[in-house]
Amino acid sequence: MEWYETWRVDYENHKLRHDENIRNVDIDELRGENITCEICYPIRDTPEVFKKFWRILQKFEYTIRDYNAETIRALINLLSINSEERNNYTKGKTRDALDIIVESIRYLKQPIMREKGLKIIIIVVARDCIENDKEDETIDRLIGNEELIRYGYILEDWDVNIRFREFYEWHKVAI
Numbered sequence: 001m002e003w004y005e006t007w008r009v010d011y012e013n014h015k016l017r018h019d020e021n022i023r024n025v026d027i028d029e030l031r032g033e034n035i036t037c038e039i040c041y042p043i044r045d046t047p048e049v050f051k052k053f054w055r056i057l058q059k060f061e062y063t064i065r066d067y068n069a070e071t072i073r074a075l076i077n078l079l080s081i082n083s084e085e086r087n088n089y090t091k092g093k094t095r096d097a098l099d100i101i102v103e104s105i106r107y108l109k110q111p112i113m114r115e116k117g118l119k120i121i122i123i124v125v126a127r128d129c130i131e132n133d134k135e136d137e138t139i140d141r142l143i144g145n146e147e148l149i150r151y152g153y154i155l156e157d158w159d160v161n162i163r164f165r166e167f168y169e170w171h172k173v174a175i
Contacts, residue, residue: 003103003115004111007036007103008107010034010036011034011036011037014030014034014036014037015037017030017033018030018039035070035100035103035104036068036103036104036106038066038068041068041069041104042068042069043067043068043072044069046072047076049075049076049079049130050071050072050075050076052130053075053129053130054067056125056129057121057122057125060113060118060121060125061111061112061121062112063107063108063109063110063111063112064106064108064111065106065107065108066105066106068104068106070100070104071101071104071105073100074097074100074101075097075101075126077096077097077100078094078097078122078123078126079126079130079131081093083127083131086127087127089119089120089123094123098119098122098123102115102118102119102122
């Protein structure tokens with residue numbers, strides 16, 4: 001992933017601040033500094049919908065290790081966005097929720113998938129596996145997908161439609 005090395009260094013530096021100042025630093029003082037931190041964002045309750053999402057997501061990216069309360073909150077926010085708006089993962093609330101999900105996950109090592117691929121997989125899992133309850137069909141379609149393996153992401157039909165719509169809008173203005 002493009003951002004992984006920066007993410008890893010920031011997380012390790014944040015953890016050092018906790019370790020060095022364990023008795024002197026208030027958690028509220030460090031909260032917001034790094035959304036990956038399991039100390040700043042402890043899990044109090046894990047909804048069943050998140051457990052299902054997490055189990056499926058781990059099938060696509062084996063480097064995913066753990067999550068925190070921010071990951072759960074962001075998924076709930078993502079699921080509350082209407083499906084048409086959620087399909088455009090590069091804008092607005094959808095982009096914000098996906099950024100938080102991807103950045104709040106702790107990884108074992110650098111992920112195999114690109115950041116874009118992971119975000120698309122998150123949307124597909126939310127839409128097809130959580131909302132439409134097509135878990136088996138979706139997993140069969142995506143595991144071993146050559147495009148996903150080769151490029152680290154896939155282009156879903158809705159993604160292609162969004163790109164063409166943006167192109168046509170640009171083309172109208174350019175003419």
